[in-house]
Amino acid sequence: MVDTAPRTTQRTTPASTPASQASGAAGSEPKLDVALVERMLRGSYPEVRLQAREVAKDSRFHKVDGYSLDEQRERALEQMKVQASQGFQLRAFPKRLGGLEDAGGNLAAFEELVTADPSLQIKGGVQWGLFAAAILHLGTEYHHDTFLPDAISLKVPGAFAMTETGHGSDVASVGTTATYDPDTEEFVIDTPFRGAWKDYLGNAAKHATAATVFAQLITKGVNHGVHCFYVPIRDAETGEFLPGIGGEDDGHKGGLNGVDNGRLHFDHVRIPRTNLLNRYGDVAPDGTYTSSIDSPGRRFFTMLGTLVQGRVSLDGSTTIASALGLFIALTYASQRRQFASAVPGQEQVLLDYQRHQRRLLPRLAQTYAQYFAHDVLLNAFDDVFSGRADTDENRQNLETLAAALKPLSTWHALDTLQEAREACGGSGFLAENRLVGLRADLDVYVTFEGDNNVLLQLVGKRLLTDYAKQFKGATGVDLAKFAAAQVAGKAFNEGGIRRVGQNLRDLAGVGHGIEALKDHETQRALLQDRVDTMIAEIGAELNKVRRATPPEQAAAFNANQDQLIEASRAWGELQQWQAFTDALDGVTDAGTKTVLGWVHSLFTFTLFEKHLAWYLTHGRISARRGQAVTGYINRLLERLRPHTLDLIGAFGFEPEHVRAPIASGAEGIRQDEARAHYANLRASGEAPIDEKKTKKR
């Protein structure tokens, strides 16, 4: 493993706070303790993250733009070899194979690589987080001894062959079959039609010599559902496909072009019986199937549950990428000037424009919330995967939380990197300033490792199940009554927080209205009530058809699908809010608490503003208070403006992580040079007179 290097290098925090028209007397202002917040953001794995950040500074791991497709792919493979030689990938694996058995730390380290090159990150993720992890989690000792060492060392580059052209998120329906032949004690892997080709597989186009292949296990005429098999696919010497195996290159993609994605198909390929990764299901030499999990459904979800680490790590990676994008755009915005300011002869810094603040600071607040929420998720993951608290309930909760947070943070990254790129204008479009490249590479994060909409629907189904559990044994009429009361806000108003939802009786002034919304208990209640009410509304609709035909039930579910996904999103937002609130509650430094409290408020009020129509139509926030929300956000922006550089400084990026010329301080130097030029010209008495001024005389 990499040693912990002392962090003596210069930090990329612009030294001087530029003049701001928004900041008043800076002396009496509260001040963020940047080092303290930086420690908070490092979460539960501070040392691992610092080590990984040191690794990410190595220029051998940095993305280079303008390479051809082949060059990018070869570079990523070379980067992985360097990584493997450094033992970076060992952390998750068993101690007897040189690892540390540190599941959570492994993800923390992985996440930090996003600043170096997402292609390296994902190509490594395919090798160690999917291919080798499948052997580890779905295989048993024989597979660990036989296949895992070469997978870990990269001697065998591998593909993770789950997705098919015709089946992405619906893994249970893959068409590839693995039929057991007791005569030869082999499985026969077969692709029965074009839609069952494995597709979008990292490493499959060129580098993989083996694959973990998901296929329907058929023995003695019974289909036992999807299992995973270890299948050699290429001759390591020649790079040619082995007999019966074929494939195609997925070619150029929207990003991540260092990863060689491709397709695979199998024509009755025979593998030994023992190549079935048999932790959760096995076939005896005579073809008898056995499993420790009796229910085929639960067995399937248990096997797929090992995939949750991908989702967890994407939540963390995209949060760091969002932070990097904001670091670049906000640094530039604090130096770049455009159009005359209120100060004569001086152009205004971009960050002093209200619109510019509006575009970037709420996204900064969201990113902060994600840092805290991600740490909660990472701990939940480690609890289960370390075996420390590996219960069914914990696994289900982990999967639900990951399925809610991964969509929110991956979409947020695309949105934030795009806004950051636009906020930097033409320079934001240049590859050298990194925003476009990061966005392109992260684009696929919203549909891989579980399509975001499908994941949110999973969360929604869990919310509906939990909701229904409350009513075990209740009649349909009881249920309808409860839902009606929930929707009418009875539960909400009886929760002791009447002071917010007084639609018609709201006679208090605007200021008072905002005060009520600033209370954390009220905020929690508003966010929680929105989830509960949306679910109750959907539950009531589904309840109406609970005795109807399956097609009618399916139609009713579909008619509420959009709302269900919105409810899941609301639930994810609530988890982020709770994590941020808990983190804030733990702060004792007064200045930090104040400034971070404003960030928390900005995050929360941005949620209220986004969902204001819902709160208004449901009578949870009055029109009068609703009107004040936007004004309060604008006041928060003014307050946060002078603390912006501190807030991005706490991300702890160093120049080797940033690498964007516009965020290097060069823009500040250019602006100073321009102003000095005009000042000298005026002083020289040789400045041309403006035509307008000649007319005034």
Add this chain to the structure above:
Amino acid sequence: MVDTAPRTTQRTTPASTPASQASGAAGSEPKLDVALVERMLRGSYPEVRLQAREVAKDSRFHKVDGYSLDEQRERALEQMKVQASQGFQLRAFPKRLGGLEDAGGNLAAFEELVTADPSLQIKGGVQWGLFAAAILHLGTEYHHDTFLPDAISLKVPGAFAMTETGHGSDVASVGTTATYDPDTEEFVIDTPFRGAWKDYLGNAAKHATAATVFAQLITKGVNHGVHCFYVPIRDAETGEFLPGIGGEDDGHKGGLNGVDNGRLHFDHVRIPRTNLLNRYGDVAPDGTYTSSIDSPGRRFFTMLGTLVQGRVSLDGSTTIASALGLFIALTYASQRRQFASAVPGQEQVLLDYQRHQRRLLPRLAQTYAQYFAHDVLLNAFDDVFSGRADTDENRQNLETLAAALKPLSTWHALDTLQEAREACGGSGFLAENRLVGLRADLDVYVTFEGDNNVLLQLVGKRLLTDYAKQFKGATGVDLAKFAAAQVAGKAFNEGGIRRVGQNLRDLAGVGHGIEALKDHETQRALLQDRVDTMIAEIGAELNKVRRATPPEQAAAFNANQDQLIEASRAWGELQQWQAFTDALDGVTDAGTKTVLGWVHSLFTFTLFEKHLAWYLTHGRISARRGQAVTGYINRLLERLRPHTLDLIGAFGFEPEHVRAPIASGAEGIRQDEARAHYANLRASGEAPIDEKKTKKR
């Protein structure tokens, strides 16, 4: 020019309408007349568009993915040479130089090239729409004779050197100077500091041998503001910079990598006096400055007004790109199946999922609105640029409309192409399916030819000016009273449309509420009132400081900047709505009127939903009606589902425009093959039994 080829080729309209659970008895359903709507979408230049679409089918003009930066640039140059040899670029230019003097038609043809390759489009746009157009519009006969023929023929590839590293949208503040030297009768072009380097200039990195350079014109010690100069920059033989000229390559970008963007700087470069493009301002041999436009401000805006054609053409191009993205994603969605459907043994087509409809159909409606709005804009452009109705007022109206529509349509394209790519999952991320490439290429459209936020602020200033004009001579108190009445909805409610805004008195049923919102006059009033009220609110805020110091006034303006930009967006949406409504009013075919009416409703109600919080807090729509908006949108989605393929068919794309394997029908064939496989297996009696079924027994 290219001949009008008869359109005998096969159309890319999937032949069969797939089974849809949403469509009921198809026989009695209204039907869109696809050919009629296709003609409507072609707008005022049907023949020109058909010709240009034929050109765009030529594979020599098609983008190829995976090329290196150099290869992409050389290919784009070669494409332009082919184009030039075909005379494609002549349309806008004077008849005496072989052109057609068809300003509007030229843009229509240009717009259609987006389906071939945006790099080709924009590199050509730089050459003919900016470099040559500057010579045409800012120069006089001498320049037309001397420089224009080679610019048109591409003998002289040129750059349009306006933007500087330190000044993008604020062109008036560029640092480059052109100082007149009467002794030699030359201008001296100079770059005084790094921030004044010209930057992001297409053709500047490699191919341009001349540039139209914008610089502060200084003569006799007076700065007459920004003018444009013709400056040779490279030796055509060697490709080396001429003495005194230097530059840098902008390198790899987020997209449009066929365009070689670069930087230029000038060290006291001397050019003849006559290289000033002197249509709006001239310098006599003795250094005396003259201009037909007395006001320096108006002169500047007149010169920059010639740039409006870029904005107009981007509005059209991005609308076509959005249509193409939707064509690809909706075709795929109508064939691709995922997860079990209500029909046993059959998986459900993506387009039958409510969420999928929600993601794509409102964007389809928006795209339709943009087609109609763009045609209004293109006609306004042609009225001015043909000279037919070239008045100050028309120019200003044209510029305001372009400044409002270009931001909306360019953002819409990025949003739509992204949603389309996500809706296609992993296959959407492959370059071969075109969505990621189109999005990457179009990314810069939102910040070039006028940054979207800056353009919308221009619109907002115009709206404020118009608002203030109503009150010429009024006191501050009068103004405040009027604004208060406007905000309170007095103007709105007295407009005879009381039936919508009855916040507290709304006792009618939900259905009735939606009925009221379906009336076009009501829709118009709601959209118009929102603009008027937002502007009145801002006007009232600014009125409070009208006697304050300039810094206080600037601070007040800044405190309302975000709202002002939102008001401008609302104004743009109103223009789109009006254009769509007018187009719909002209339809006589009953089926078309019905289906297109639903598209219009979907567009309008999506606006109401988006701005619902505003309408609720301002009492324009009651909470009860507000709650019904989303439900009505969902009903519209169900209604439109069976007409989706007709609606995208009316875009008139042919296979050579689409070129995405997933929209070729291949997915439908794959799905049919998979279903046939399982049907045959079942029929054979050899299908494995599902483990679940063995347990039930």
